[in-house]
Amino acid sequence: MTSQHEPLIAANSRHHAADNDDDDNFDNFDNTSDREDSDAQSALHADKQPDESPGLFLWLLTFSAGISGLLFGYDTGVISATLVSIGTSLSDRPLSSLDKSVVTSCTSLFALLISPFASVLADAFGRKRVILAADGLFIAGAVIQALSTTVASMVVGRSIVGGAVGAASFVIPLYIAELAPAAHRGRLVTMNIVFITLGQVVAYIVGWLFGAYGSETTGWRWMVGLGAVPAAVQTVIVVFMPESPRWLVKAGRSAAARDVIARVSGQRAGSRRLVDATLKNIETEVREEAEARRLSNRRTNRRTNRRPGWRDSLYELFGIRRNRRALAIACLLQGLQQLCGFNSLMYFSATIFTLVGFPMPTLTSLVVAVTNFAFTLIALSLIDRVGRRRILLWSIPFMIVGLLLAGYGFSYIELSSNSSATQSSAPAAQGAAVVILFSIMMYVAGYAIGLGNVPWMQSELFSLSVRSIGSGIATATNWGANFVIGLTFLLLMDALTPTWTFALYALLCAVGYGLIWRVYPETAGLSLEDAASLLEDDNWGVR
Structure with missing residues (x-):
């Protein structure tokens, strides 16, 4: 195996005579390490079976861990239906655009704050314990939301759920990647994304059912409260993982x-x-x-x-070139995943479809969620065969076209000065609404195939000593960008108009495309150790 630290190890060998006291623990390794490394690599290459499906035990572990992804997706999707169902149940008044933005974005803010902290805990206490802690937060947050009577208490519940989402979104892809064989790692990590999108579908179905047939005053409480059930189930399962x-x-x-x-x-x-x-x-x-x-x-x-300690890990992360490069790429992908505007659709899709005049906005939002789920399943079959880099370079152009087409459709719809009000029902607006729905589905399909899942392969870029803290910082970047999107989307819609808001997201996608083409190497089929070594190359490992 080509070591990331060959220059350092070579330097160490020149100091053995002076440092025998410090090096006793390594002398036995030095005499045999080259032969053992060669034997290990030969065995790995001889025994890899890329065409053989992962075993049943590994699939069960992936599905068990994926419950956190289901919770992640459910809590992301359920807020869309909740915002249009609350009415005056909180603080005895309708929610303003700022209320909606704060209730939505506080989840991302606390995910941002918790994910780096969770990375330290995962290194100190193990991946399992962090999953268990996240489940406890999911349960507590769901109960508090369901019992909320004010905007402030709802913000508290959403913030606790945000802490759970931040921990789970970091640790689950890391846990699966560290268990999975190299030939199937992409597919198994993508399974977590499948669970996220499935959770969003379930959230929209639950939102539609309670919105259409539930009580106007308690239906939304059931929507948010049901998030405690999968967390309780996973708490029991994780003990045996x-x-x-x-x-x-x-x-x-x-x-x-x-x-x-x-x-x-x-x-x-x-x-x-x-x-x-x-x-x-x-x-x-x-x-x-x-x-x-x-x-x-x-x-x-x-x-x-x-x-x-964690200070040493930070020093390694920023002091070694390949680790700095891994962090730059991981943060680029995670930031772009959110700055492209996707979660504005997840959080506010029902609000958007109310604006453009669909009579059942929550049910229309379900179409978007199903599109996301279906194309994530397609990504599941492509990610290891096509490769991470190529699938991004193929899919992002569809996102750009979808965003520009959505902006064009919005130019035919007359909105009032406040984005929470409905638009006029001119015939041209009805046709534009169909264009917007189609363009959003195109955008979501492109996102689901590429940018929706590839950034979560981030752990394969880092060496083991910094894998946890590097993944935690990259995940925090995701949630930082998510916080910005959740807080500013409705305000941008008011200030810039929907047309220019979607054009701004398209511009960010185009910039991200150029950066990915320049610095993101292909890691499909490589072991975690080999994938991390790519970034030693002068060209960032891009062939």
């Missing part, structure tokens, strides 16, 4: 890691050799990163016998 083998190795529990890798590999031919090779690869990376960190600590006159 294994920990990530890479975290176990890092925590010094290689025997437990071997058991997990063996269970994930199943009973396939040669699986024992594959288990040994995978474990050896992980151990080698952990050893090399510990060695590099020790050298770095010595060079900066730090104590070398203390346990590395």
